[in-house]
Each structure stands twice: as C-alpha cells, then as structure tokens.
Amino acid sequence: SQTIHQWPATLVQPVGSPLSLECTVEGTSNxxxxxxxxxAGRGLQLLFYSVxxxxxxxEVPQNLxxxxxxxxxxxxxxxxxxxSDSGFYLCAWTRGTGESGANVLTFGAGSRxxxx
Amino acid sequence: xxxxxxxxxxxxxxxxxxxxxxxxxxxxxxNLQWYRQNSGRGLVHLILxxxxxxxxxxxxxxxxxxxxxxxxxxxxTASRAADTASYFCATAPNTGGFKTIFGAGTRLFVKA
Numbered sequence: 001s002q003t004i005h006q007w008p009a010t011l012v013q014p015v016g017s018p019l020s021l022e023c024t025v026e027g028t029s030n031x032x033x034x035x036x037x038x039x040a041g042r043g044l045q046l047l048f049y050s051v052x053x054x055x056x057x058x059e060v061p062q063n064l065x066x067x068x069x070x071x072x073x074x075x076x077x078x079x080x081x082x083x084s085d086s087g088f089y090l091c092a093w094t095r096g097t098g099e100s101g102a103n104v105l106t107f108g109a110g111s112r113x114x115x116x
Numbered sequence: 117x118x119x120x121x122x123x124x125x126x127x128x129x130x131x132x133x134x135x136x137x138x139x140x141x142x143x144x145x146x147n148l149q150w151y152r153q154n155s156g157r158g159l160v161h162l163i164l165x166x167x168x169x170x171x172x173x174x175x176x177x178x179x180x181x182x183x184x185x186x187x188x189x190x191x192x193t194a195s196r197a198a199d200t201a202s203y204f205c206a207t208a209p210n211t212g213g214f215k216t217i218f219g220a221g222t223r224l225f226v227k228a
Contacts, residue, residue, distance in 0.1 A: 103147055
C-alpha cells in the first residue's frame with residue numbers, strides 16, 4: 001500500500017533563517033506531488049506541484065521554492081523565512097494523469113511552521 | 117481566488133442530527149471532491165463526484181452536484197461526536213492541469 005511521510009512535524013524558526021521540509025511517498029511510482037499551505041482556520045493554498053523529477057510548477061510568487069530530486073521525494077525550501085511564512089504545510093500526492101483516481105489527493109500529516 | 121466556497125463557515129449540531137454543508141464554485145469542473153480534516157492533521161478524502169453525476173452515497177455521506185448552479189452539498193446523516201472536523205470541497209477544473217483547488221471549509225462541531 002502507498003504511504004506518505006512528511007517531516008518535521010513541528011518547526012519553530014527565526015525570521016531570516018532557512019527552511020527545508022521533506023516529503024516522501026512509498027508504494028507507488030511517478031506520482032504527482034503537491035505542496036499546500038494552510039493558514040490558521042483557513043482553506044488550502046496550492047504552492048507547488050510536480051509531475052516528474054525536476055519538473056516544478058509554482059502557483060504563488062513568494063520566497064519559497066520546491067525541488068524534486070527523486071521520483072518520490074518532494075522538498076519545500078526557503079533561503080530566508082518571513083513572518084508570513086508561518087502556517088501548516090501539507091504535502092500530497094495523486095496518481096499519474098490518466099490513471100484511475102488521478103484526482104484524489106492523499107495528504108501527509110502536515111508540518112506546522114512558526115516563524116518568530 | 118478560491119474556486120470553492122463552503123457555506124456555512126461553522127456548524128454546531130447535536131449528535132444524531134443531520135449536517136448539511138454547501139459548496140459553490142466558479143468554473144467548469146471535471147469532478148468535485150469532499151475532504152475531512154481533524155484538527156491539526158492532514159486531509160482525508162471522503163468522496164468524489166464526477167461532473168456527469170448528480171448524487172453519490174458513501175455510508176452516512178450523501179453528496180449532490182448541480183453543475184447548472186455550480187454547487188454541491190455534503191449531507192452527513194445521524195451525526196456522531198467523532199464527525200467533528202473541518203470539511204472542504206475541492207474542484208478539479210476541466211481545463212486540464214493538476215490544480216485541485218480547495219474552499220475555506222466548514223467547521224462542524226457535533227455535541228454529544
């Protein structure tokens with residue numbers, strides 16, 4: 001069966017520090033991968049998605065970046081965090097386009113980032 | 117801008133009652149999904165309804181879709197305290213691509 005791991009679960013970082021959140025998927029190949037951010041009590045904002053190694057699409061201009069160095073690994077990074085980067089970050093995956101259930105997202109447990 | 121908007125923003129009911137949440141969206145869609153999120157956790161997929169379907173059931177869940185009104189509803193029957201969570205609708209536009217867009221959610225509180 002497929003599983004998704006996301007870490008760290010909680011992170012407190014000072015303004016201006018770097019960030020690295022990691023996400024890996026097991027039990028599937030060539031997944032579509034996503035990073036979402038959720039502000040407190042709000043809906044989800046799509047940040048990045050990737051349909052293959054090295055292929056990253058950005059939805060929102062910001063000081064965050066994403067990389068996909070391996071088929072089942074997705075990394076969210078920042079060189080210098082801002083206060084506004086605080087939030088709950090969720091990694092998710094879907095099956096490849098054309099596969100059954102291609103639109104159904106499976107989420108990780110989330111990473112709560114507090115920037116002070 | 118948000119593709120889906122849920123209504124109400126918050127809902128408080130007694131155990132055993134039915135809970136109805138609504139979702140409106142703006143563009144043509146391939147399908148519409150409902151997800152559940154327990155506090156501080158990731159989202160869990162509940163049900164997907166395709167644009168050519170009008171109603172779908174899964175256990176105590178009933179989802180309707182009206183593409184002419186660009187709206188959907190999620191009904192949870194005989195609610196339980198364990199149903200307390202936030203519920204989100206999400207839409208996949210039929211313009212292609214990979215963007216599933218979420219609404220702001222409805223926070224449901226079921227009192228025991």
